Amino acid sequence: MSIYNKTAPYFQSLLRAVCGLLFLEHGTAKFLDLPPSEFSGTALASMTGVAGVIELVCGGLVTLGFLTRPAALLASGTMAVGYFLVHVPMSFYPLLNGGAEAILYCFVFLYLAVAGGGPVSLDRVLFGRRTLVHGEYA
Numbered sequence: 590m591s592i593y594n595k596t597a598p599y600f601q602s603l604l605r606a607v608c609g610l611l612f613l614e615h616g617t618a619k620f621l622d623l624p625p626s627e628f629s630g631t632a633l634a635s636m637t638g639v640a641g642v643i644e645l646v647c648g649g650l651v652t653l654g655f656l657t658r659p660a661a662l663l664a665s666g667t668m669a670v671g672y673f674l675v676h677v678p679m680s681f682y683p684l685l686n687g688g689a690e691a692i693l694y695c696f697v698f699l700y701l702a703v704a705g706g707g708p709v710s711l712d713r714v715l716f717g718r719r720t721l722v723h724g725e726y727a
Contacts, residue, residue, distance in 0.1 A: 602707030605661075606652055608697050612664060613648025616641045636674075643667045651701065654710020658702050665698035 617623045619631040619641035631637050643663060650660035668691045676688030683689040706712045 598708045601704060602654065602709035604697065605654060605657065605701055605706050605710065608694070608701070609648050609650070609652030611648075612644055612694060612698075613652055616644030616646075616648055620645065640667055640671060651698070651706075654706035654712050655715070657706035657710060657712050661698040661701035665695050665702060668692075668695035668698065 614624070615628075618626040619628045619637065620633075622629045628637065628641075631641050633639075633642070644667075647660040647664040647667075650656050651664065672688045672691040672695065676683070676686040676691060680686040683692055
């Protein structure tokens, strides 16, 4: 077994944690003003507010690797809806409509929804859930 096969599950956990933290930051910017941004003070009852709640909750869960699959699936769907509702009307091209990040989040979260949180996750510790790595469960 090569070094790549041995370390891949740990990099899966690293990808999950980093992506979850970055996603969480969008929610904290909207509701906690951390970091201060143009989205600060978002109304909870707005579409952006609903997205912010999902970013806070799912971002936190994905970061910790707790209930990773359902949280990542909801986050993926949120990013897909956001891309088509917010970015596509501006332009067809992601580079021009500012939607490249939304597409990337969508597909990374979709991957995590299928593969799980990796070996360094609360799912693994608490539930013993196995992770899909290179087509095999580890």
